[in-house]
Amino acid sequence: MxxxxxxxxxxxxxxxxxxxxxxxxxxxxxxxxxxxxxxxxxxxxxxxxxxxxxxxxxxxxxxxxxxxxxxxxxxxxxxxxxxxxxxxxxxxxxxxxxxxxxxxxxxxxxxxxxxxxxxxxxxxxxxxMPGLTCLLARAGAAEFDLVDEIHVAKAGTGGPACARQHHRALSSLAIDWRDGSWTRRSGGSGRELCWFPDPVAGRDCYRGALSDALLLVPAFEGVERVTARLAATRRDRLTAPLPMMRRPHPEGGVGAVRVELRGRRAARRHVAVLGAQARPAQxxxxxxxxxxxxxxxxxxxxxxxxxxxxxxxxxxxxxxxxRGLRPCRFEGFTLSRDETPRP
Amino acid sequence: MAAGLIALIRRTIVAVVVGMAVAAVLRVRGRGGVPPQTGGWRELRDDELA
Known part of the structure; x- marks a missing residue:
């Protein structure tokens, strides 16, 4: 209305x-x-x-x-x-x-x-992220009967405040939703190579103090796992526990977000990967x-x-x-597979 | 006695430094997986956004 x-x-x-x-x-x-x-x-x-x-x-x-x-x-x-x-x-x-x-x-x-x-x-x-990732998760969920897992990741930072938050997040405790309960994990752990929309492409991503799970879990009934990761370099990980060594740039370069949904569709396992690329502040x-x-x-x-x-x-x-922030979908991979329905 | 104590402290410092160096190398080496061998990104059409 x-x-x-x-x-x-x-x-x-x-x-x-x-x-x-x-x-x-x-x-x-x-x-x-x-x-x-x-x-x-x-x-x-x-x-x-x-x-x-x-x-x-x-x-x-x-x-x-x-x-x-x-x-x-x-x-x-x-x-x-x-x-x-x-x-x-x-x-x-x-x-x-x-x-x-x-x-x-x-x-x-x-x-x-x-x-x-x-x-x-x-x-x-x-x-x-969070924000566009929540919209992408909701859009992707439309093709599922049940969403079991949501994994989001982000590469890049916006302005200086965003860069400082990124630095803090990497050294603080992360929060994951796992099998119906909240789990605290170390920031900087859980390395995973995430494939973002071009030109960002493959970046190693790690757990961090990110709020996405707090926003996604109430929105997706029955979801079993929700995690959030952020891309970081080796230098980022080594210096994460220290104060920032130099002033952050006025604005970072092109970044990207990625949302991976796993669940069931017509009694089969199904996976959907959505993403978008932009300057994070934009x-x-x-x-x-x-x-x-x-x-x-x-x-x-x-x-x-x-x-x-x-x-x-x-x-x-x-x-x-x-407004120019065009969502993308990763296609052509073979992660979906037949599976007999659960009783 | 004093020489033995100094040697112990020196060895302890060396052990701690070596341990930290090994931990740092283990922390940053390697990659987090294998890039996808097939597939690619395509922009969503308007009818896929709803």
Missing amino acids: RRPQATPARVIVFGAGATGARVVRMLAESPEVGRVEVRDPDTARLRRTVDSCDDSVTAARGLEMPPDADMVVIATPTGTQAAAARAAVNAGASAVTTSSEISETRELLALGSLAAENGVALVVGAGF GAAIVAAATALHLIGRADVSGAGGLASIRDTGRLLRAVAD
């Missing part, structure tokens, strides 16, 4: 970094959005972002929410998003967050009852902006969850593809 938006929406964007600045520009160009207010503690960056857009974009500071805000997009560094999300939900505005940190994701999901009470949606992890911005536009004016979505849990994900994935 889509409530007609009488006046163009007012959107508040927290963060004017590599992802946030792109979100601001995408929303400002949308006819559904009349006004975008961008907030960032870095005054110079805030000014640059506002100056690069038309008059519909204004600068502001702080966490205070205006009563007429329709949507809030939070693209600040992980660990700082829960406070802004809580302020948005308390003010009766839907919010789209991009966090990939485990503890913050738990904190955001815990706001679900408050969001449902206030009749607003709180989307958790609407970025490249990919995250497309997913966050498309999600915000998807939710503006919708009265039938409330509560907190990942993108695999929200309604009408097919339309959202098409909107993401229309």
